[in-house]
Amino acid sequence: MERPAGHDDRVDKVDYPADPSAALEQMMERHGNDVLRTAYFYMGDRHLAEDVSQEVFLRAYRHWTSFRGDSTVKTWLTKITVHLCRDRLRRKSAAETPTDPALIRLDAERAAGRNAEDEAMHRLSRSGFLSKLAELPPHYHEALYLYYYLDLSTREIAEATGTPEGTVRGRLSRARELLAERLQREELTS
């Protein structure tokens, strides 16, 4: 599967400064939002996401000199983020229900005194794509997010998540079919 159009991050390690401190500044500038949002996607909690994102950049800083640049820096950072999030989630009580990214409660809404969940669901119901994504089984969410939002290729997703590329391709293909079906059905209905 080709890398999605719009992927503009072909900046590899050679394009970054060799000095870890200088490289860190550039990594945070270029990929800070992606790392934080990916952590938010997995953790579903703003504070935990911020904590994870800080840890991601700390680890990137510590291991910068040993990072060989076999993948793009973005893929490398995504891999660290995914691993850290999974590790944190594993440590959480098994009794806790995993957070569905589609039901994220925005802090701003909470601060504004609105019922965050109602508001999120209301907006989700008006959205075309994410409401359909929310209907899919959870294991499709990760592949769709990494592919469509982060613009990673299937090979990069496989590397970042530790999943065989064939599995990623399969999930993505099936998720696309399901999404397309639902979107078409909605268009016909409307």
Place this chain on the structure above:
Amino acid sequence: MTLTDREMARKFKEEADQLWFRDVHFDESLKRKVLGRIAEERAAGAAGRLRNRIRKAALGALSLAAAAALLLVVIPLVSPGQPPGAPAGVQVLSGAGGMESAAGGSGVPVDIFMEGDAAAPAPFVDGVHPVAPAAREGVSWTPLSAEEAAEAFGPGFALPGWVPEGFSLRQIGAFGEREGEAHSVTLTYMSEERAFWLTLRKAERPEVFPARETVDIHGAVEYLNAAPPEDRVRAEAGADGAPPAPPQDTGRGVSPDTGTDASSSGTAPGAVSARVAPAAPAGEIVPGIGPDGTPAAELYWFSGGIQYELHGAITGEEAVKIARSIPAAPPG
């Protein structure tokens, strides 16, 4: 990517940015936090290296003392030339390298009675204390406030009532079997130029640390590694050894030996206890002095089921004052 794919990607991003990530930005505040944590790590790394050097120096001194004691106990047993009546343990090293009795020899006297070592801490084996707690498994997290840390740690948690001017509490780290139940808490205090760390760890019994000196904290004998006062450094350095750089703050303060105010305790300058390691020759690493000449100290004490560890770029006097400003934990 097909046209449908491109359309999907566009919609996904558009809606995700609106619904999920509207207020999720890696802003300057987060960048500063990352850079701050790296600065703390660097400072901690420097302090850790220094602490290792101090510990090695203390261990070296203990090893040397033990070797000397062994040498001077074993040699009389195998020496055929021991004059009758001479004290069994008192020996002097002759200028020619042989052993002679104190009665008839000449050279540098060596004290082999080692009274001071009767209370010396147990030696470490391979750098690890034989009764040191086993490594624990668990999780670490960052409590958002001292109150949260206190709740997670339980009874006995208290902050210092005094810290050197310019220092403030910057970060709290907690470790425990599960989040919210802390087995240990580490407080990071920083000023513009210096940092120190205070760790409170639940422990069943006091741990023993290799120490240059002992001090009194809440009525108990505790362990301090820090630069000795300037006058004593000079006394220890000897005639041919250049004295190491003195700590920056050696003015009126608490004596690391007695734990009392140095100006009123009557402690004679130059008084050297058996526990104090000799000063290093010029050019070598001096325990208690950082590479850049800043002071460094570590202090360990135990109270009410809590083992306290304090280390960082502070003087011994400051360390003792900080420790004494923390209320003694109630009996565990």
